[in-house]
Amino acid sequence: MRRFVGWLPALAVSAGVVVVFLCCGVSVRDLVVFGGYLGGGVALPGVLLWRALTGGRAWAGLEELAAGLAVGYAVEVLAYLPARAVGMPRLVLVPSVLVVGAFVVVPGLRRFWRHVGRVRESRWCGREGVPTWCGWALSGVVGYLVAWSALFLYRVPVGKAYVDMPYHLALLGEVKRQVPPTFPSVLDEALPYHWFVYAEMAASSWVTGIEPVTLVYRLSTLPMMAALVVLVAAVGRRVGGSWVAGVAAVGVTYFLFGPVLQDGVVFTTRSMFTAWASPTQTFGALLFAPVVLLLVSGVRGRGWVVLVLLVAVLAGAKATFLPVLLAGAVLVAGVRWVVERRVPGRWLGVAGLALGGLVVAQAVVFGRGTQGMEVAPLATMRVLWGVVTGVAQGESAVLPAEVGAGAVWVFGGLAAVQLFCFACVWGGVAGLGWRRMAEPDVLLLVGIGGAGVGAVLVLGHPAGSQLYFLESVRPYLSVAAVCGVVVAGRAWAGGGRSVARVVGAAVALGAGVAVVVAGGQKLLRGSVRIEADLGGLMWVVGPYLVVAAFVVLVVVTVLGATTVVRRRPVGPAQVVLVVVGVMAGYGVPASAVEVVRHVVPDEGRRERVVPRGGREAARWLREHSRSGDVVATDLHCRPVITPGCDSRHYWVAGFSERRVLVEGWAYAESTLSRAREYGGSYLSVPFADAARLAANDAVFAAPTRENVQRLAGEYGVRWLLTRVNPRLDGYAVLRFRNRAFSVYELPAG
Known part of the structure; x- marks a missing residue:
């Protein structure tokens, strides 16, 4: 009975998903077949391999199921490539059958089928099992993502869905037809693109007989979305030391965004709401999460087999994750080399693995193509400046010449505000302190996050695809930020409720100031057009200067008063928590608007992407x-x-x-x-x-x-x-x- 209660959250959200899909035109047959294949042909062998190779205990928790699903996807893709190449795509089932058969026949592997009723220790996950409250919280997040998807994709007629959906469908059709694929809408054009997610969908279509349009527009990305939520919580729990930290990391990842203090001017902190609009990003994010989980848990022994498997598939699923992994591993290796005065072989091995994956991706998958990505410092700021001033994107590329010597101030000022917005979401990293920061798990997260932020500032792409680097590292910056708040909270003299009260008050104060400043800016600006000069820059930067000054004022006032009342100096933990609370509060109003907007039915006129007939x-x-x-x-x-x-x-x-x-x-x-x-x-x-x-x-x-x-x-x-x-x-x-x-x-x- 206890075991059943623990699974109630997952069962409840699964029932809701079934109802949503049935109401949105998916047949009972497709749902049953898809669920059967996903569970028996992908997740089951993946979970068994995860148990056997990582040394985990034989239990059926959400964390293990999510990680096993990622491993199962990786095996499926690697099996599909040769099966399709020889013209027998349904041979993709052979590895799954062999894995399950081996775990049935080999006596030493049979123990991985058994469910362990009592809680035990696992070197990968600490104390096993997800608390019931945590299960309900994570199911709530997944339910939100289902509601958003239903409103903006599932219930929308196929002909009026998001503009890129036919592109994804075309790529699936191409990979279903042949491997390696070419660009389907231009004959003989190479395809230097992340296409492994379409191999996964093609395998599903061949095995189940489900129409590709049903997989692309309805079924395929949802399990990936749900598993990623669980794995982000697992990483947060492992690094933060509790499921509270894990759930908080999920909340920051999905629901906290940078402040928007002026209409039409958005310094993006990149949301995770591209799940079905970019299946490549969703698939890559799912495969990357267990990589991070293994690394922060201290990968060793046969766990390296799983690591190599996941990195190999990442090379063709979403290679943007490999540079950030390389950056994180290099940072850990460098710092630990200095601290321990010995060669950190494990982390050099991880760096070599990531570098090897990059080389393979560039040489084999991308054919040395770049898809337009190039080193273009502050290209993101140039595009933003073009948007707010009404300068066309092409003209914004030569804008520095138009503003002369002020170009450095313009783009430098915009970059500074962008970093300020990042700090509003992930400023909690400052609470980690040197001792915690020097630990490998935290260093890895900080290195991954720093690489993503750096890519946004240094790289450019015609379609703004450099922003996917930021989306890729968002969960791990969020985990690091939450862990920083946890560390600072534990260091607060008195701790407990006093910490919660002060931080809550700081967040509320920051939110109130953001609302006032944004409203005032709107009144002041009115119909004024922002010009492409330093005066225009002040219209954009001004609100952020106001709130930055307010941070200083609040910190000096509140902490000074606290010092007088308590008659002792205020520690760095208090400073960090107050500053982080106020800055996070600035993002709360914009975050609330964004979160509500994604679950409010869109009854506006939709553009028809596929014409009638x-x-x-x-x-x-x-x-x-x-x-x-x-x-x-x-x-x-x-x-x-x-x-x-x-x-x-x-x-x-x-x-x-x-x-x-x-x-x-x-x-x-x-x-x-x-x-x-x-x-x-x-x-x-x-x-x-x-x-x-x-x-x-x-x-x-x-x-x-x-x-x-x-x-x-x-x-x-x-x-x-x-x-x-x-x-x-x-x-x-x-x-x-x-x-x-x-x-x-x-x-x-």
Whole structure:
């Protein structure tokens, strides 16, 4: 009975998930099959391997289940790659069957099936088991993420979902068809991208028979989201010493953001709400969390097998985690070398592993491509400045020349405010003190977090993808910050309730000041336009200078009064807690707005990404063509109000699961690598091969026998998908037509 009560939170949220999916169009058959495969084919072998290789006890707690799921995903992906390469993708099941069979047959492995009823010690997790209150708290966070996803994705018609969803669907279709994949919407374009999550989805689709659209738009990312919540709490509990610290770390990770003291000016601290919008980030975050859990627990022996496995898959799942891991390991190795005066072999090994993963990722997965990422100091600040001043993104790249000598002050000032916003969320790190800071687990977190912050300030990308570094390290900065508050709280003379009262009062005071300053700034600014000069900079920076000055005033006043009343000097712990409390309070109003906004139904007008009739036409094409057939279309640009071509157009490749000669090219390497050359937004960069695009579009605009034959003979095109176009009737065979779209077949050769 006790055991059942412990699982009630997970069972409750699982029941809610089932209801949500059923109400949002997922069939009972798909839910049952997906759950069966995820549980028996992915999680079960992963949990068994985690138990056996990390030396953990045989128990069925949430922490172990989440870590085992990550291991199971890693095994699944590594199994799918060769299985798909040899043309037998369902062989992906073989490793799972072998693992489970080995744990059934081998006597020495059978003990890992047994559930240990009493609580025991594990060198990886301390005292095993998740307290019931903690289970309810974590289930509440997962429930929030489910509600957000339901409101903004699950209940939204597929044709009106987030703009990048067809892109993810196209990549899944490509990886389902062949390995290694190419860019699906530009024929023969390389794909230097993190694509292993699509291998996981492709494996699920092959084994279960579930439609790729159901996996991408509904099922696949939710288990990853839920497991990550549990693992962040596990890392926080391991470093902070209690489940209270773990749950607090989850709260900071998901629900505390930097202050917004002026409308339209957001110094991002990057939320975790990209779970389904960026499956690559979600998958990478899940795989990285058990890596950190192993390292802060003191990985040894067979645990290195799990570490190598996870890092190997991270190289193709989301390689942005590897540089921050390398930075964290190097920091630990350097400090411990100085402190202990001996070579820290374990941490040098971790650094070597991360470096090796980076080399493999760059050479094999990315083919030495960069996807537009480059060293561009303060590029994030330049884009922000362009947004608040109304300067176009392309012009903001040359803005320093326009503001002359003031450029250093402008971007330096913006960077300082950005760091201040980071401190409002993660300022608790200051409470760690030197002794705790020098410990390997904390050093690792600080090194990981520092690398992410540094990447935001030093790197640039046409689509702002450097911000994913910050999102990647957000959980570990949050764990370090919470642990700093815990350390400072324990050092507070008197401790206990007095700490909670003072910190609570500081947070409330900071929140009140943030509301007043933001309201005052809004009244003062009115309709004033921020100019691209030092005066405009003061409009942006001014509110933050006010609150920074207020921090100093509060600290001096409160701590001075405390000294007088208590007749003894105030210690550094008190200073840290008051400052951290006030600064965190500044972020509370903006955080509350953001959190509520994500669970308030969006009843506004949604842009239609897939036009009516388009999905039907593409689906017909998938069912009546061969997997290697090439499609041509004259659909390249999304219907947007602004002038120019937004080439994030991927639904033809996505729903047909076929390669397209030229569809959308916004995320192609040939586009992103030229974005700087063209200056403006990467969305306005023209297609790299003008001759191919001209030959493609000529067939639809002015078809002739010659240009149709050229498309078939030179480029291997077999099918045309376009809006209803009677001009093609004499040159290709009409095979499908609805009110909006037609599909034509070209003669072979």
